[in-house]
Amino acid sequence: MSSDNHTVGLRDIARGVFRSLPEMFTVQKGVLNLLLAKPDRHASIGLLVEQHAARTPSHPALLFEDQSWTYAEFNAWSNRIASVLRAHGVKSGDAVAVLMENRPEALACITAIVKLGAVAGMINTNQRADVLTHSLNLTKARVVIVGDECLESLESTDCHPDKDKSRIYLWEGPGRALGGYRNLRAESKTASGANPPETQTIQLRQPCFYIFTSGTTGLPKASVMTHYRWLRGMAGLGQMVLRMRSEDVLYCCLPLYHNNALTVSWSSVLGAGATLALGRKFSATKFWSEIRRYDATAFCYIGELCRYLLNRPKTSRDLDHRVRVIVGNGLRPEIWDEFQTRFGIERISEFYGASESNLAFANGFDLSKTAGFCPLPFAIVEFDAEQEVPVRDGRGFMSKVAKGGVGLLITEVTDRTPFDGYTDKKASDAKLLRNVFKKNDCWFNSGDLVRDQGWRHIQFVDRVGDTFRWKGENVATTEVEGALNRFEGIEQAVVYGVQVPGTDGRAGMAALSVVGQKLDGLKLAQHLCAELPAYAVPLFLRLREVQEVTGTFKYRKVELKREGFDPTSVDEPLFVLADRERGYEVLNASLFERIKNGAVRL
Secondary structure (H helix, E strand, C coil), rough: CCCCCCCCHHHHHHHHHHHHHHHHHHHHHHHHHHCCCCCEECCHHHHHHHHHHHHCCCEEEEEEECCCEEEEHHHHHHHHHHHHHCCCCCCCHHHHEEECCEEEEEHHHHHHHCCCCEEECCCCCCCCCCHHHHHHHHCCCEEEEEEHCCCCCCCCCCCCCCCCCCCCCHHHHHHCCCCCCEEHHHHHCCCCCCHHHHHHEEEEECCCEEEECCCCCCCCCCCEEEEHHHHHHHHHHHHHCCCCCCCEEEEEECCCCHHHHHHHHHHHHHHHHCCEECCCCCCCCCCCHHHHHHHHCCCEHHHHHHHHHCCCCCCCCCCCCCCCCCECCCCCCCHHHHHHHHCCEEEEEECCCCCCCCEECCCCCCCCCCCCECCCEEEEEEECCCCEEECCCCCCCCCCCCCEEEEEEEEEEECCCCCCCCCCHHHHHHHECCCCCCCCCCEEEEEEEEEECCCCCEEEEEEECCCEEECCCCHHHHHHHHHHHHCCCCCEEEEEEECCCCCCCCCCEEEEEEEEEEEHHHHHHEEEEEEEEHHHHHCEEEECCCECCCCCCCCHHHHHHHHHHCEEEEEEEEEEEECCCCCEECCHHHHHHHHCCCCCCC
């Protein structure tokens, strides 16, 4: 399994099973919880919190900076907030929007909401103005909880007490609330801390969260997370794969409005009765000192987070921590081994799953460079990257790729694996494929291209739309980015396709962050030509000091694609590979015009 594009064999599976034997009790617990998870069963996130508060009341539930809460304290705190919400009319099925950055109050509010059978609408704290208004309206929330740190964002919309009398606005912060806002902190101080009776009546099928897409293309959509999917994630990922113990401390600095924090991290902690150490935000310079501060034994990542940490200078304290297992997604194959070795991570529990997806993959056998396996029904089908549609045969049906092949990942929608979709029915229907392998079957379109590694394992390759076609071949941006990131001096690479006048398809272009902003165009061209097929070598480069990312570290490519390689509209250095013998050279207005009118052929 040394290759980035490796497949999985029986020997790999056997080794993984053998390594997991010492923790088989936790694995069995996860299997049992998966089997017991029926949509009509009375169980929920809030009930799990209450059970831990009853069984281990003095065990630490939450750490934040210099503060800590036991399970009994955290449960009572969330109960008091639930009492306030009930007094303001919140009932089962209602939505409550939460606009708050990472802090303990946010998690207590979320717990209070789901204890009532209501739905926490997790608003992206980076949103402003029209986008924020759109997201708030999608939730249909009658109550909005806003942290004092997000008041300015809310005031950029018409969704605040001065202009909107249709909602109740609860303010969470120190001191007195501004006019029109109700003071949640003050009201909850004297409220009842008893477990709300509503919690006992919640069924797993009920929604618990609205998780928003990042909005990198168009306006955000709100995907529905149910208690059922959340508890299945806890069993499958937290107990069977991560195999956490009650004495573990998991550090999470990813935003709570994202599923990696709210579902993956928190469910793994609650599944073991362990401790969550909540970080206010990610900082590459402070990350390992935070890990040591909380004596963390696990953390949750997103791929780019790992790359940021790897780009930091090596220190004598790189191995000075107790982290034994990490969980997350997007760790690129080209940095997997280096990251694991440098920081001494025993196990990397990579997984694959989307907020709206009906199933997930998890690296349960401790293999390298894989998003893991899934026992539930899925398929990887042939895909036309130019038309951006799955290929259908003469009968109208799709066909699966061979082992080692790359195709579109689709997952079957059944009663056991339902598609909860978005709050917008039209958006939900657009994600479904019908008559895939037989009449009237239904499959969820993941929108992702993956590699079939065998033994029901996959490796993420690219997002549909990111893969582009050039010279009659499909180019996966992740593989080109991997080659660029292996070149000394390149800190970050973002690859995308751009249209070139008089040509078919899209040519490769890369936005690069380079140490010192100096580029050796000839050496880079030689490196890429040696590492990649000729058609995959990017023809255009753009140097930038900082890459624009979303709150969950996804690169913003829409603007980059639109701006293209026109030096009159891009105020950053541009380069072109007009001659592979000369390497990348400066792209000025004159050369741009010659490319545009066909005098220079690429």
